[in-house]
Amino acid sequence: MDRTRIEPLFAAALIAGITFTANGWVGLHGTPAVIWKGAGVALLALWARSKAVNSGGRMIAAVLALGALGDVLLELQGMAAGGLAFLAGHFLASYLYLRNARVPAANWIAPPVAMGVALFAWWVFKGGYQVELLAFYVFGLSLMTASAMLSRLGTLVALGALLFFVSDWLIFLNQGRLIAPQIAELLVWPTYFAGQAFIAWGAVHALAQEKPTQ
Numbered sequence: 001m002d003r004t005r006i007e008p009l010f011a012a013a014l015i016a017g018i019t020f021t022a023n024g025w026v027g028l029h030g031t032p033a034v035i036w037k038g039a040g041v042a043l044l045a046l047w048a049r050s051k052a053v054n055s056g057g058r059m060i061a062a063v064l065a066l067g068a069l070g071d072v073l074l075e076l077q078g079m080a081a082g083g084l085a086f087l088a089g090h091f092l093a094s095y096l097y098l099r100n101a102r103v104p105a106a107n108w109i110a111p112p113v114a115m116g117v118a119l120f121a122w123w124v125f126k127g128g129y130q131v132e133l134l135a136f137y138v139f140g141l142s143l144m145t146a147s148a149m150l151s152r153l154g155t156l157v158a159l160g161a162l163l164f165f166v167s168d169w170l171i172f173l174n175q176g177r178l179i180a181p182q183i184a185e186l187l188v189w190p191t192y193f194a195g196q197a198f199i200a201w202g203a204v205h206a207l208a209q210e211k212p213t214q
Contacts, residue, residue, distance in 0.1 A: 009050065010201070013043035017193040024185060034075045040193055042068035044200040056096060056207040060200070063093045067196055083137055090140035093199075097147035097157070100206075106150055114142035125176055134172065141168055148199075156202030163195030 006014075017040025023033060045064035052058045066089030074082030098107050118139035125131050141164070148161035167188050174184035 007047065009043060009047040013040050013047060013200075014197065016040040016043060017197065020193070021189055034072055037075060038068050038072040040068075041071055041196050044068075044196060048200050048204050051204050051208060053208055054210050056100065056210060057204065059092060059096045060203040060207060063089045063096070064196065064200055066092065080133075083133075087137055087140045090144040093161075094140070094143045094147040096203075097144070097151035097153065100151045100153055101147075102150060102152045110143055110146040110150060113146045114139050117142035121172065124178075125172065128176060138168075138172075141165060153206040154202045156198045157206070160195040160198030160200075160202065163191045163198065165195075167192035167195060 016036065020036050020040060023036065028036065041064055045061050045068055048064055049058065049061035052061055066085050070082045070085035070089065072082075073085050094110070098110065101107050118135045121138040122131055122135040125134055128134070145161045145165040149158045151157060170179065170184045170188050170191070173179045174181055174188075
């Protein structure tokens with residue numbers, strides 16, 4: 001697989017995701033905005049599935065599809081429904097990354113790190129609305145991020161997971177009124193979509209080197 005060639009489907013995903021940043025100024029609402037928002041990661045998922053030659057490739061496509069579902073549900077059903085879709089994706093991604101750990105014996109590192117970050121989130125936001133659910137989500141997010149950093153799937157996957165982590169923490173801090181809303185508005189979507197794009201590109205190319213399976 002040529003790492004230097006950006007195919008039309010991946011290019012379309014980048015165009016959809018990058019241009020959605022402008023919706024803060026365009027102010028599009030309703031169904032067109034939902035479609036626009038979901039299109040970027042949905043196209044990444046379709047591209048990943050078209051390149052899948054084994055279970056790992058199909059799995060990363062499913063992770064991206066859950067991300068696209070989360071994007072849409074956030075708009076249609078709110079934070080709880082969208083968060084559940086993202087959380088499912090985090091756990092599936094964690095399984096994939098840990099299955100492809102650089103050093104299998106290091107797999108035990110990710111869960112306690114994730115638990116530590118979740119406890120930190122609970123402490124920061126304690127007294128807030130549904131802080132226990134937030135802490136559980138942070139556990140899944142942190143497990144995914146730590147697992148990506150332990151995996152052999154490459155620097156882009158680790159960077160993408162870290163950007164996803166940063167994007168979600170900007171949302172948490174904004175909801176807790178710990179940062180200016182303008183910062184969240186400016187950075188949440190770019191860090192999130194860049195993270196998903198890096199994960200897609202890095203994981204698909206790394207997993208394509210594995211033995212094809214049915």
